[in-house]
Amino acid sequence: MNKLIVSPSPHVHSGDSVQKNMYGVLLALVPALAASVWFFGLGALIVTLTSVLACVLFEHLIQKYLLKKPSTIMDGSAAVTGLLLAFNLPTNIPLGLIIIGAAIAIGMGKMSFGGLGQNPFNPALVGRVFLLISFPVQMTSWPVPIAARGAYIDAVTGPTPLSVVKEGLAAGRPFSELTAEIPSYLNLFMGQMGGSAGEVAGVALLLGLGYMLIKKIVTWHIPVAVVGSIAVFTGVLHLSDPQAYASPLFHLLTGGVLLGAFFMATDYASSPMSKRGMLLYGAGIGIITVLIRIYGSYPEGVSFAILIMNAFTPLIDKYIKPKRFGEKPAVQKA
Known part of the structure; x- marks a missing residue:
C-alpha cells in the first residue's frame, strides 16, 4: 500500500491570505466605482459609503455581542460585501433601505451561517434580492446617467x-x-x-477582471x-x-x-x-x-x-x- 508522505515544516507558503485577496477584490472594483461616480455623481457616493459602513458595522456588532467572537472586519470581506451590495442598488435608493439590505446581507447571508467561508449564498445578493422582493418600486427606479450627477433622491429616472x-x-x-x-x-x-451603480460600465468591470486574473485572485x-x-x-x-x-x-x-x-x-x-x-x-x-x-x-x-x-x-x-x-x-x- 502506497502512503502519502508529508515532510516536516517549514513548508512553502504561496503568500495568499483572506485579507490579501479581499483587498485585491476591492482594488479591482475601483474602476467600476470611479465609473459609477462619473455617471451618477453624489448618489453613487452616498449609496456606496452607506452600504460599506453599514456592512462593516453590522459584522462587528454581530461578532461582538451575538457570537462573542473577535471582530474580523479588518479582513476586508465585509467591505467587499458592502461595495457589491451598493453596486446592485439604484443610486437614488433611500438610506434606510440600504441599511436594511446591509443587515440582511451580513446578518442573514453571512453571519447566520458562521461567518466568512461558511456562507452557502453570496451575501450581497441575498441583501439585494431581499430588497428587490420587499421594495420593488424603489429597487426598480433607475436614475439616468449624467443627468443624475448633482442629485440623489430627486434624480431623474428612466427605464433600463x-x-x-x-x-x-x-x-x-x-x-x-x-x-x-x-x-x-x-x-x-x-x-x-440606466442601471445600478456598478453594472453600467463594462469596460471598468473588464479592467477589474484583468487585474484579478493577473493577481490570481x-x-x-x-x-x-x-x-x-x-x-x-x-x-x-x-x-x-x-x-x-x-x-x-x-x-x-x-x-x-x-x-x-x-x-x-x-x-x-x-x-x-x-x-x-x-x-x-x-x-x-x-x-x-x-x-x-x-x-x-x-x-x-x-x-x-x-x-x-x-x-x-x-x-x-x-x-x-x-x-x-x-x-x-x-x-x-x-
Missing part, C-alpha cells in the same frame, strides 16, 4: 435598456425597431445607460462559462428569429451580467472548488439568466441565477471532485 427591450418584444415590436430607443453598443460598453473558468453560455444561448435564439430575440452582445452588455460573472459568481465560499465544477456552475448561471430574462416576469435574472446555482454548489462539489494531491490514476485490470 433591458426593460425597454423586454416590454417592446412582449408587445410584439421587432428588435430592430427597439434598437433606436436604446444606447448604441459602444455606449452600453462604456456605461451610458480568481480563475477564468466561472467568468468565461457565464459569459460564454449566455452568448451561445442568446446567439442561437437570435439566429432563429432576429426580430423576436435580442442579440448576444445586447444581453452581455446590459444588466448585471459582467458584474455578476466577474465579481459575484466567483465568491470563494459559494462557488465550486474544481475547475470542471466551476465551468458547470458558470454555464448554469448563464442558462438560468437567459431563461429568466426571456421567459420570466423580471427583465433581469443574474442575481436569481447566481443564488440558484449557489444552492447547487455542494452537489457539484460532491460529484465533481478535484484530483487528490498525490493520487495516482486507477490501473484497469486486463
Whole structure:
C-alpha cells in the first residue's frame, strides 16, 4: 500500500491570505466605482459609503455581542460585501433601505451561517434580492446617467435598456425597431445607460477582471462559462428569429451580467472548488439568466441565477471532485 508522505515544516507558503485577496477584490472594483461616480455623481457616493459602513458595522456588532467572537472586519470581506451590495442598488435608493439590505446581507447571508467561508449564498445578493422582493418600486427606479450627477433622491429616472427591450418584444415590436430607443453598443460598453451603480460600465468591470486574473485572485473558468453560455444561448435564439430575440452582445452588455460573472459568481465560499465544477456552475448561471430574462416576469435574472446555482454548489462539489494531491490514476485490470 502506497502512503502519502508529508515532510516536516517549514513548508512553502504561496503568500495568499483572506485579507490579501479581499483587498485585491476591492482594488479591482475601483474602476467600476470611479465609473459609477462619473455617471451618477453624489448618489453613487452616498449609496456606496452607506452600504460599506453599514456592512462593516453590522459584522462587528454581530461578532461582538451575538457570537462573542473577535471582530474580523479588518479582513476586508465585509467591505467587499458592502461595495457589491451598493453596486446592485439604484443610486437614488433611500438610506434606510440600504441599511436594511446591509443587515440582511451580513446578518442573514453571512453571519447566520458562521461567518466568512461558511456562507452557502453570496451575501450581497441575498441583501439585494431581499430588497428587490420587499421594495420593488424603489429597487426598480433607475436614475439616468449624467443627468443624475448633482442629485440623489430627486434624480431623474428612466427605464433600463433591458426593460425597454423586454416590454417592446412582449408587445410584439421587432428588435430592430427597439434598437433606436436604446444606447448604441459602444455606449452600453462604456456605461451610458440606466442601471445600478456598478453594472453600467463594462469596460471598468473588464479592467477589474484583468487585474484579478493577473493577481490570481480568481480563475477564468466561472467568468468565461457565464459569459460564454449566455452568448451561445442568446446567439442561437437570435439566429432563429432576429426580430423576436435580442442579440448576444445586447444581453452581455446590459444588466448585471459582467458584474455578476466577474465579481459575484466567483465568491470563494459559494462557488465550486474544481475547475470542471466551476465551468458547470458558470454555464448554469448563464442558462438560468437567459431563461429568466426571456421567459420570466423580471427583465433581469443574474442575481436569481447566481443564488440558484449557489444552492447547487455542494452537489457539484460532491460529484465533481478535484484530483487528490498525490493520487495516482486507477490501473484497469486486463
